[in-house]
Amino acid sequence: MIGEGDTVPAMTLALSDGTGVNLAGDPVVLYFYPKDDTSGCTREAQDFTALAADFATAGVRVVGVSRDPMKKHDKFIAKYDLAVPLASDEDGALSDAFGTWVEKSMYGRKYMGMERATFVIRGGKVVKAWPKVKVPGHAQEVLNSLS
Numbered sequence: 001m002i003g004e005g006d007t008v009p010a011m012t013l014a015l016s017d018g019t020g021v022n023l024a025g026d027p028v029v030l031y032f033y034p035k036d037d038t039s040g041c042t043r044e045a046q047d048f049t050a051l052a053a054d055f056a057t058a059g060v061r062v063v064g065v066s067r068d069p070m071k072k073h074d075k076f077i078a079k080y081d082l083a084v085p086l087a088s089d090e091d092g093a094l095s096d097a098f099g100t101w102v103e104k105s106m107y108g109r110k111y112m113g114m115e116r117a118t119f120v121i122r123g124g125k126v127v128k129a130w131p132k133v134k135v136p137g138h139a140q141e142v143l144n145s146l147s
Contacts (some may be wrong), residue, residue, distance in 0.1 A: 044116070
């Protein structure tokens with residue numbers, strides 16, 4: 001997994017709000033989550049939405065990333081009135097580059113899935129990273145790290 005101090009891949013992400021974000025230049029909080037419209041992922045998106053104005057004041061965009069298609073992202077955003085844009089990583093290039101597509105295990109069954117992780121990126125480098133995120137209080141913790 002990419003860590004603090006590492007250079008991020010020079011990629012521009014198309015976002016659900018019709019804009020884009022350049023990882024090599026734009027200050028961004030990039031949070032990876034497993035799946036739209038599941039309890040933990042919904043809570044995380046709502047928490048970042050509640051603090052969206054504060055992140056904007058800090059000069060940082062918040063972008064959520066999962067492997068769900070953009071059409072599913074659009075429904076997720078509309079259903080919960082989310083204020084943070086989402087990016088689709090259907091081909092897995094972004095999650096592979098960040099090391100968030102990992103082997104997981106549930107009830108003894110192994111499978112590949114998205115590890116919940118968050119990265120603060122400035123100037124094309126990771127300045128703060130949270131691997132294996134626990135949702136409660138996380139969005140506030142990320143915002144606090146920006147000051």
